[in-house]
Amino acid sequence: MDLLEDKFEEIKEEALDRLKEIIKIPTENPPGLNYQKIVDKLDEILRDLGYKTEIFNPSEEELKRLVRFGEGDRPNLVGYIGNGGTKIAFNGHYDVVPAGSGWNVSPYSAVVKDGKLYGRGSADMKSGIIAGIYGVELLKRAKSFPSNLQVIQTFVPDEETVGNVNAGAHYLVEKGVLKRGKVDYVIFTEPTGSDNICYGHRGAIWAIVKIYGKKSHGGLPQLGVDAVKVSMKIIQELYNSVPEIVSKYNIIPEVSKRPSVLVGTVRCGSWMNTVADYCELSIVRRLIPEENLDEVRSKIINVIEKVTMDFKAKYDYDEFYSVETITSDVKNEIYEVMRRKIREVRQREPGLVLSPGTFDMRFTVKEGIPSINYGPGRIEQAHATDEYVEIKDFFDSIKVLSLTLLELSKTIK
Template sequence: MHEKIIDAVKANKEIFLSGLRQIMQIESVEEKPKPEAPFGEGPKQALNQVLLLAENMGFQTGVVNHAVGYAQLGENNQDYIGVLGHLDVVPAGDGWNYPPFDLTFENGNLYGRGILDNKGPIISCLYALYTLKMLNIPLSKTIRVMFGTNEESGCHDIPLYLEKEHPPLYGFTPDCKYPAVYGERGLIDVTIKTCITDGSHASIEKIEADFTKSSVPDHMKIQFSDGQWKELFGKRSPSNAPELGENVITIFAREAGVFNGQFAYYLNWLEQGFHLKHNGEGLNLEYADEASGKLLLTPYKLEIEDEAVLLSVSMRYPISIKEETILQTLKANLPDNSKIIINRRMPSTQFDLNHPMLSVMKNIYEKCTGMDGTPVTTTGATYARFMPNTIAFGPSFPGQKGIAHNKDEYMSLSDLMKNMEIYALTIYELAK
């Protein structure tokens, strides 16, 4: 049966890409809420288009609280296997060589905002389920492919879903990496507010930059009180892969020029604590464990106020370490007159390593790729933190990092089709 499913997946390539293109062309970035569109018009438009595709495939469809839609094969609305992805995307940003809101194929790669994160993978799951439906394969469990619309901006769609629907018996989100991810690190996002009482920062009039918590910042312009500007450049990367980027905030701390007093001390602390020190070693935060590796931290925003400097930092810490430990150590290594403001916190998660779903995923992944399928942990934050009984599974293969949220976001066509194959076989094995 596996070979029959794989052949059918390959045969469905063109209709899959046609459907995917329709979704890629929608600019599904969060906007102001509207009636029946809690996260804006773009995400809702993408959801409506996906459900139209699913209806034309003959699936039962539904929308929950205008936030999460689903395509379902089977009649059990309470006990089902869930596949959960998202249609919302981060803003395109500048510097693209391809239209960000389209599907472009060139040199073996597909380009467009969301092709990896997460339109490509979740639409591949929809067509994987359609492949099983076309083959009339008898399944003993109901499968529900779910389409969220707010993953990039806080996952506020999942509580809306759970207000009215049961969570899945178990399932996965195709929004991380392979092999199966049984644990996600803790995440805490803080702003360090440091008072500067001697006016030594007053020569900075303003800072202009595209700061976002999801990325290492790569460009910053500073205007000084004499009208002069200083422009600095780094290299953007996802905030959970800071080693792939060059952080313009710490570059500024190193190259700021002549300052004195408290601000000079502050810039020295910023450089010594953060520049090229992604594992917290500059602040005595070099925590690690065998399961999830080293702590990662990323300064992502710098602001100047009348009597204070504000530095926002995202930290992802090992699953065995407590948040209180991180905060206590950080507090002990701050400049004078500093306080910590917590913006967001997500404790680490762990899924039962003995659950039979993990065994299925390991076997299918190894069969399809020839690589080791032993479950792993991640620095990322996915829907698995919010939807019960869910883990992350794919779509990125080992060694593929720093692609999502960047300009010219891409995924190779062969990798996307391999994902569709893996997902079709996994759904079949979980539901047969």
Template structure:
């Protein structure tokens, strides 16, 4: 299931309080991306400064984990009798796709009625979904030969460059007419996108005519689209271009499929969380769809209503000198408490 996990055990930690339904689960991933260079502080030793907690994973997403642990602890200290159950789930591997974390959790350990992932949406915004993604490579097969006799070969790099240029020009023209009806919180976020060349493979030596080259594609998918249709669309465009180059072979390989996810804005989970937030911060958070990928799809694919709502500022995720605002942790923790009260005491 997880190549990176071999020899490195991962742990999914689940705690539960209460009995029966509804089961409300707070989800947080404890893995982080590498620190990188240029930090002003030790990235793996939390520093508290000027109302902030600095460190790798502070906002993505140890701050969210802290917020829901505080909220559950306070709720349980105030109320001994309530209906339903509260779960806290700490998962690994979100940063490498989440299949061995939230994916395994929902399929084999716990399938709640409602899930709140404490990713850093900021207290003023609720992510009700996220874009999907289709990743893969366009592979070009030519004929390898000695660099001193290029006429004996078919240079796969040259043809890859031609195909890549034509592909992205044609495909961007197709995609520019599509716009999602949902709010993404950023300019142009509502459009599906295509990015090529994040990875390029091929070539063996400077004095060899390359017989193989490949370029990657990263297609981001809005909720109104289906992955199968997107894959078919890419294949049709590439194959139509490849017809003009009979001296080579072209193949498409898919490396990752991420379904877009969406919880209906009118769902109980969304409406109750917005009302709880208004009671705490004075206004209802904006409902947006995240342009990146989240673990939400694992829940939604299993029929579980799920949202992402957690303390920010989210734009600091994965950056040097990453930080979270302590005030945001406190706000969101209080929103969680108000949400639990509305769901389990009424």
């Protein structure tokens, strides 16, 4: 550790500067802004550090199948370093959710204040991307990069807009880049905290519900079928339908041990003096491991059917994303190695946790690749106004990842 610690002092400001550079590129999704710009920057960084790189860009026909929200190209950057038979992939998504208003700092200025780096994507998850790069670079600078190791950096779009398929990690699985037998482990660097090892995530259903009523004059609302009133009743019943149960699993933060539903958007009507004949609702239902996906879906649809029938309205239910709770095998040796390295760097016992939100780990777990998540940001900062990452957490994560790679290369035959 002493040799790595000495070299870390030499690279830490370089790593922080690289993180600031990519935070300053607004890669908001939807719609998918500046994707090529950030891929060009990350490609430049990897090439400067000695990687061979390749870009996987879905065709127009493939994009029609893979992308529901947004438009434009969806480039995936893959970088290779080392020629060993032990192959470990890092994965990070470069897209971020829209910054929105209300920030006390400019969301894309990468401001450092009181030991924190502020900016959209600082926690979720551009700090994770750079931590993965510099975890490898630390070994190289210390002349400790194992001869039996190959590291594959994979930087992908469209994690934030989810989907049963997407143009990012799913696409790399399809193309055989992240494939069982070709990759020994995948390390994700999503923001679940520098003291935690994450082995999966809760389940989820994302759906769009369209309510069809009947127009009438605002002075004669009794003659119409009010899609707003129908929607209000559906929303109330959906929120009431969530069971009051608490998971036995260690889901972080604590509030995420309960299932939840969110009606995130409501779009209704065409004019204030006309009864709305159309409303569109977006629903996100989060499942704890004790729940069953089919049962939860049935309950949602039953609520919608009953309310629309009572009001003599009609509906369409468009579920474009659903996933059961995903868990990786924590008995795999990568988990024990990383536990030891977190203890060594952070001087505390790491937590073994599930993430409250879904992420691209679902694709590699389903592919059968041993997968783990360890990232510097805190999940409470993801998507938040004035999002930040603690600089010490960012630095410590680089050390943990570097030491994990070093020890794994010694244990895998």
